[in-house]
Amino acid sequence: MNPAVDQLSVRVAACEGLTPFGDAAATSEALLAGRVALQRRAVLGRDGGDAVPLALLGPMDETLPPRWLAALRGLAAKIPPGKWGSPRQPVIVSSSNYGVGSLHAFTRDHDPRHVQHGTPFACVELLRRELGWGEDVQIFSHACVTAHLGLAHAARLLHAGVADRVLVFSFDFVSPFVAGGFHSLKILNGAMPAPYAAREIGAIGLGDGAAFAVLTRAADGGDGGVLAAHALHNEMHHFTGNQPDGAGFATCATAISEAARGRRVWVKGHGTGTLEAGRLEAEAFARAFPGAPLVSWKGSLGHTLGSCGLVELAVALAALRAPAKRIPGTVGSAAPTFVDTVALAPFDARAFDGVVLTSNAFGGAHAAMLLTHD
Amino acid sequence: MIERFVHHLCVERPAAGETAAEARERLREKFPRAALRRMTHLGLLVGAALDDAAFAAADAMVYATTFAETRALEDYLGSFPTPSPLLFQTSIHPSAVQQGLIARQRPLPRLWPITGRARLVEHALLTALLEPAERCVLIGGEERGTWMLDHGMASEGAFAFAVLFTSQRAEASGRVNFSPAKATGETGARDGEPCPSLADLAAALAEKRPLRWRGAAGDWSLAWA
Numbered sequence: 001m002n003p004a005v006d007q008l009s010v011r012v013a014a015c016e017g018l019t020p021f022g023d024a025a026a027t028s029e030a031l032l033a034g035r036v037a038l039q040r041r042a043v044l045g046r047d048g049g050d051a052v053p054l055a056l057l058g059p060m061d062e063t064l065p066p067r068w069l070a071a072l073r074g075l076a077a078k079i080p081p082g083k084w085g086s087p088r089q090p091v092i093v094s095s096s097n098y099g100v101g102s103l104h105a106f107t108r109d110h111d112p113r114h115v116q117h118g119t120p121f122a123c124v125e126l127l128r129r130e131l132g133w134g135e136d137v138q139i140f141s142h143a144c145v146t147a148h149l150g151l152a153h154a155a156r157l158l159h160a161g162v163a164d165r166v167l168v169f170s171f172d173f174v175s176p177f178v179a180g181g182f183h184s185l186k187i188l189n190g191a192m193p194a195p196y197a198a199r200e201i202g203a204i205g206l207g208d209g210a211a212f213a214v215l216t217r218a219a220d221g222g223d224g225g226v227l228a229a230h231a232l233h234n235e236m237h238h239f240t241g242n243q244p245d246g247a248g249f250a251t252c253a254t255a256i257s258e259a260a261r262g263r264r265v266w267v268k269g270h271g272t273g274t275l276e277a278g279r280l281e282a283e284a285f286a287r288a289f290p291g292a293p294l295v296s297w298k299g300s301l302g303h304t305l306g307s308c309g310l311v312e313l314a315v316a317l318a319a320l321r322a323p324a325k326r327i328p329g330t331v332g333s334a335a336p337t338f339v340d341t342v343a344l345a346p347f348d349a350r351a352f353d354g355v356v357l358t359s360n361a362f363g364g365a366h367a368a369m370l371l372t373h374d
Numbered sequence: 375m376i377e378r379f380v381h382h383l384c385v386e387r388p389a390a391g392e393t394a395a396e397a398r399e400r401l402r403e404k405f406p407r408a409a410l411r412r413m414t415h416l417g418l419l420v421g422a423a424l425d426d427a428a429f430a431a432a433d434a435m436v437y438a439t440t441f442a443e444t445r446a447l448e449d450y451l452g453s454f455p456t457p458s459p460l461l462f463q464t465s466i467h468p469s470a471v472q473q474g475l476i477a478r479q480r481p482l483p484r485l486w487p488i489t490g491r492a493r494l495v496e497h498a499l500l501t502a503l504l505e506p507a508e509r510c511v512l513i514g515g516e517e518r519g520t521w522m523l524d525h526g527m528a529s530e531g532a533f534a535f536a537v538l539f540t541s542q543r544a545e546a547s548g549r550v551n552f553s554p555a556k557a558t559g560e561t562g563a564r565d566g567e568p569c570p571s572l573a574d575l576a577a578a579l580a581e582k583r584p585l586r587w588r589g590a591a592g593d594w595s596l597a598w599a
Binding site: 004006044047049087088090096100103104107108112115118119120121122124125135136137138139140141142143149153156157160161162163176177180181182183184185186232233234235236237238239240248362363364365 | 451
């Protein structure tokens with residue numbers, strides 16, 4: 001067994017998501033219809049700036065209370081009852097933003113109420129009190145692979161016998177803080193993202209997103225999908241670039257392919273719309289999974305940052321649970337693509353019994369998980 | 375019971391008023407020159423603590439910090455309305471670890487960056503104990519803030535530590551032990567003791583002082599040979 005892979009099967013007993021299209025089922029339906037949530041909006045919100053593609057649940061500017069709180073209350077209402085945050089039913093919160101947007105609001109408006117939820121621990125403390133969780137709330141923060149870490153760690157807690165159920169809760173809401181940052185890096189620009197399209201200019205969009213999953217031991221039974229494996233890798237080659245030979249992508253893709261051996265899988269890729277990373281990712285997964293359809297949904301939903309792994313897991317599960325069992329294609333992209341396995345149009349999930357879901361982050365961080373759905 | 379043994383330990387406790395520039399000068403031999411000028415105080419301290427850890431390619435790493443890249447965050451916020459791309463990427467968790475590892479071009483399979491406050495040490499230790507890699511490095515650290523400190527959003531002091539845990543008892547200098555509570559009878563109420571802070575843990579490591587407390591679903595101890 002590859003030491004970089006955790007093969008600790010856990011059942012997804014419940015999973016739900018929230019995007020500008022609505023819940024996970026509504027999001028899946030919108031993607032199947034080819035709808036794009038991204039709209040060009042001022043990068044710094046009320047302070048203006050270039051128009052860039054953002055998929056938002058409301059105006060981007062920070063509010064008091066923070067704009068994400070009401071949305072998260074609504075999402076949390078769908079979490080199955082439990083003693084969440086108790087020792088045997090811990091909560092793992094994963095995000096890359098937490099309440100950091102409020103720090104920008106504070107430096108702009110000088111209202112000290114903004115800083116009350118500016119750090120990750122203060123943001124999660126607010127959430128914990130609002131949602132009635134106990135004190136056993138663990139916080140991961142690894143940029144855009146964070147949700148994968150939360151899910152992988154939850155599997156470890158369950159298999160070690162130190163938890164009976166684990167709630168993984170993830171959210172990222174766009175703010176001028178983060179939009180301004182990606183705009184300064186020039187990858188959030190005026191162009192709409194076209195994941196895996198071989199074109200001259202790369203571009204990403206950013207999106208609001210939140211999701212949760214309740215994980216139990218696979219042996220506990222139930223009708224949810226099974227998260228069967230996680231692979232992680234950190235290149236540590238460059239802050240914002242990847243090893244030019246694609247070795248980082250290949251390491252993660254190869255590791256998760258070993259866990260998926262014998263299965264007929266499709267691949268939900270990271271696919272933000274950047275050119276170099278998109279090409280390296282597409283090529284690596286085409287080699288590791290010959291013929292497997294590759295899709296990205298960030299051309300519609302935008303990049304939901306540290307939450308993308310869980311938001312897109314929720315969308316995938318919703319698509320698989322729908323009667324039609326149709327998987328949305330790579331909305332917003334077009335031929336020619338980097339590899340011919342990129343699925344631009346929806347396809348039938350019944351030909352497959354697994355999906356590999358991948359995410360990447362700054363520092364050359366790679367994460368992939370295998371969801372089996374037989 | 376879950377147990378791991380301490381096989382390497384390094385604690386960076388700079389003088390109280392040390393600045394990033396002074397740390398850069400003090401630690402300059404530990405980093406490539408090209409990387410040094412862009413490293414933050416926290417990145418320097420974490421990188422220095424990791425310097426002697428004798429990493430292996432299959433090692434895993436857990437990184438714990440409550441406030442992370444405070445100064446880069448402060449400076450990035452100050453760069454608006456023309457945000458700085460360098461400060462943006464430097465402000466993102468877990469930049470402090472990445473600064474040193476990218477400078478040394480040291481890939482690693484699994485990195486678990488954890489944040490939090492009241493139970494951070496417990497969560498970081500539990501993550502390290504559940505890591506199946508033969509060797510797992512636990513890193514922690516903070517840097518001193520300026521205006522964010524005035525609002526309780528930054529550390530009052532700078533420090534960093536690196537502890538290498540393995541499952542090998544022989545020649546270990548210490549051990550960390552977690553005994554989970556029984557699955558039955560839990561109420562969700564915590565009747566345990568306060569978890570040590572990250573700074574408490576750093577001090578205990580530096581002084582090789584034992585720690586013992588009850589929390590996070592069980593009993594914890596750090597003991598020395």
